[in-house]
Amino acid sequence: METKVYKIKRNAMEMEKIREAADIIRDGGLAAFPTETVYGLGADAMNPEASKKIYAAKGRPSDNPLIVHISSWEDVSLVARDIPGKARVLSDAFWPGPLTMILYKKHQVPKETTGGLDTVAVRMPRDEIALRLIEASGCLIAAPSANTSGRPSPTLADHVFQDLEGRIPIILDGGEVGIGIESTIIDLTEEIPVILRPGRITKEMLEQVIGEVRVDPGLMAEDEKVKPKAPGMKYRHYAPKASLVLVEGQEEKVIAKINVLAEELQKQEKKVGIIGTDETVSRYVGDVVVSIGAREDEESIARHLYRILRDFDDSGVDMIYSESFSSQGIGQAIMNRLLKAAAHQILEV
Numbered sequence: 001m002e003t004k005v006y007k008i009k010r011n012a013m014e015m016e017k018i019r020e021a022a023d024i025i026r027d028g029g030l031a032a033f034p035t036e037t038v039y040g041l042g043a044d045a046m047n048p049e050a051s052k053k054i055y056a057a058k059g060r061p062s063d064n065p066l067i068v069h070i071s072s073w074e075d076v077s078l079v080a081r082d083i084p085g086k087a088r089v090l091s092d093a094f095w096p097g098p099l100t101m102i103l104y105k106k107h108q109v110p111k112e113t114t115g116g117l118d119t120v121a122v123r124m125p126r127d128e129i130a131l132r133l134i135e136a137s138g139c140l141i142a143a144p145s146a147n148t149s150g151r152p153s154p155t156l157a158d159h160v161f162q163d164l165e166g167r168i169p170i171i172l173d174g175g176e177v178g179i180g181i182e183s184t185i186i187d188l189t190e191e192i193p194v195i196l197r198p199g200r201i202t203k204e205m206l207e208q209v210i211g212e213v214r215v216d217p218g219l220m221a222e223d224e225k226v227k228p229k230a231p232g233m234k235y236r237h238y239a240p241k242a243s244l245v246l247v248e249g250q251e252e253k254v255i256a257k258i259n260v261l262a263e264e265l266q267k268q269e270k271k272v273g274i275i276g277t278d279e280t281v282s283r284y285v286g287d288v289v290v291s292i293g294a295r296e297d298e299e300s301i302a303r304h305l306y307r308i309l310r311d312f313d314d315s316g317v318d319m320i321y322s323e324s325f326s327s328q329g330i331g332q333a334i335m336n337r338l339l340k341a342a343a344h345q346i347l348e349v
Contacts, residue, residue: 001166001167001168001169002166002169003161003164003165003166003167003168003169003170003171004169004170004171005157005161005170005171005173006020006021006170006171006172006173007157007173008129008172008173008174010128010129010174010175013128013129013132015132015136017172018129018132018133018136018172019136020170021033021133021137021170021172022133022136022137022138023137024169024170025042025043025044025050025133025137025139025141026044026137026138026139028043028044028047028049028050028053029043029050029053029169030042030043030050030053030054030057030168030169030170031043031133031168031169031170031171031172032146032157032160032164032168032170032171032172033127033129033130033133033143033146033171033172033174034127034129034130034157034172034173034174034175034177035069035125035126035127035130035143035177036097036098036125036126036127036130036177036178036179037098037125037177037179037180037181037182037183037199037200038145038146038153038154038155038177038179038180038181038182038306039145039146039147039153039154039155039156039157039159039160039171039177040069040125040130040141040143040144040145040146041054041057041058041143041144041145041146041147041160041164041168042069042133042141042142042143043141043142043143044137044139044140044141044142045066045068045069045079045109045110045113045139045140045141045142046108046109046110046113046139046140047110047139048110048111048112048113049112050142051066051110051112051113051142052112054066054142054143054144055112057164057167057168058144058147058148058149058164059148059149059150060144060149061149062112062115062116063115063116064115064144064149065113065114065115065117065119065120065121066113066114066115066121066142066143066144067100067121067122067123067142067143067144067183068109068113068120068121068122068123068140068141068142069123069124069125069130069134069140069141069142069143070122070123070124070134070140071124071131071134071135072124073088073091073095073124075122075124075140076091076103076122078106078140079103079105079106079109079120079122079140080103080104080105080106080120080122081103081104081105081106082103082104083103084103084188086188086193086210087101087103087188089209089210090186090188090206090209090210091124093209094201094205094209095123095124096124096125096126096131097124097125097126097200097201098123098126098179098182098183098184098199098200098201099123099183099184099186099199099201100121100122100123100183100184100185100186100197101121101122101123101185101186101188102119102120102121102185102186102187102188102189102196103119103120103122103188103189104118104119104120104189105117105118105119105120106120113142119187119189121185123183127174127177129172129174133172145182146160146163146164146168146171147159147160147163147164148163148164150238150239151163151238151239151310152238152239152240152305152306152307152309152310152341153181153182153238153306154306155176155177155180155303155306155307156175156176156177156307157171157172157173157174157175159306159307159310162310177303178303179199179200179299179302179303180302180303180304180305180306180307181199181200181302181303181305181306181333181334181337182197182199183197183199183200183201184197184198184199184200184201184202184206184333185197185199186206186213187216190214192212192213192214193206193210193212193213193214194213194214194215194216195213195214195215195216195219196216196219197219197333197336198215198219198330198332198333198336199330199333200299200302200330200333202329202330202332202333203215203332204329215332219332219336238306238309238337238338238340238341239309239340239341239342239343240309240310240312240313240320240341241312241313242273242312242313242317242318242319242320243318243319243320243342243345244309244320244321244322244338244341244342244343244345245261245319245320245321245322245342245345245346245347246321246322246323246324246338246339246342246345246346246347247261247321247322247323247324247346247347247349248324248346248347248348248349249348249349250349251280253349254323254324254349255280255283255284256349257347257349258274258284258286258321258323259283259284259285261321262274262284262285262286262321263285265318265319266285266287270318270319271287271288271315271316271317271318271319272286272287272288272317272318272319272320272321273286273287273288273289273290273312273315273317273319273320273321274286274288274289274290274320274321274322275290275292275308275320275321275322275323276289276290276291276292276323277291277292277293277294277295277301277323278291278293278294278295279294279295280323286321287315287317288312288315288317290308290311292304292305292308295325298325298326298329298330298331298334299330301325301334302330302333302334305334305337305338306337309341322338322342324338324346325338
């Protein structure tokens with residue numbers, strides 16, 4: 001299969017290219033497209049065979065639910081039942097935007113889209129290309145990240161092409177995404193809403209709108225026995241090809257420990273990658289040392305994270321060491337992704 005890549009000029013919005021992708025989705029096929037978070041791999045959410053194609057193209061476990069992308073509040077009632085008032089309050093505050101809500105699904109939503117669960121994940125993306133695609137297709141679009149399952153999520157169309165060339169017919173290239181990590185997921189089927197995946201919309205932001213919100217205790221812990229209720233809860237995600245280890249502690253000790261570990265591997269003729277920050281990057285001795293950004297600019301760190309992990313694959317490193325980050329605000333989302341990428345390998349110093 002040839003994979004077409006269409007660059008979309010946002011100022012012109014080139015609807016003929018978007019309509020071609022929309023036609024493919026309407027006919028039961030797949031199309032990759034940008035959102036404000038990461039690139040998504042879309043199919044008709046109400047077509048079980050189309051959803052199966054997503055799992056096949058990605059190599060994704062079939063019990064890992066997909067997010068249904070919509071273009072208006074009214075679309076929620078097409079897929080969800082018993083919709084709580086908090087859902088509308090949240091939609092008014094954060095949609096379109098990087099927030100996914102877990103709601104009880106209607107029976108017509110295929111189990112292939114929801115990973116066999118009685119709930120459905122729904123969000124309205126902010127990206128104009130994504131919204132136009134949903135509207136042009138006449139479908140609700142099921143879309144996980146447009147990457148091979150387990151790999152770092154794509155923030156550029158080139159990342160999608162690297163992973164899915166020959167597996168999907170079309171990629172809409174809208175340039176680099178704005179946020180760089182996936183949407184926050186909040187479960188509204190619980191009496192007290194629960195954050196199942198942290199993202200740009202933080203716990204503090206949610207609580208300002210709907211009151212008390214809990215954080216799933218498994219976000220920062222490893223529990224392979226849990227059946228995933230939301231995308232990304234169970235399986236190793238975001239992983240570069242090389243092993244990744246996080247080092248946590250006081251800054252001076254972290255730098256010293258990473259340098260000792262790097263030098264030991266270099267003596268074995270291993271190539272070492274290190275993720276530091278603007279404040280520390282000059283003090284490391286690895287073969288490939290990169291700054292993920294300034295610690296005071298966590299939004300920039302989030303935006304660069306997946307690209308940096310992919311760049312390490314291109315550089316052929318054997319091991320990657322990374323500093324850890326705050327577990328507050330958007331820092332919680334950054335650490336959640338790093339912990340999964342590292343398969344929860346973390347050293348405390």
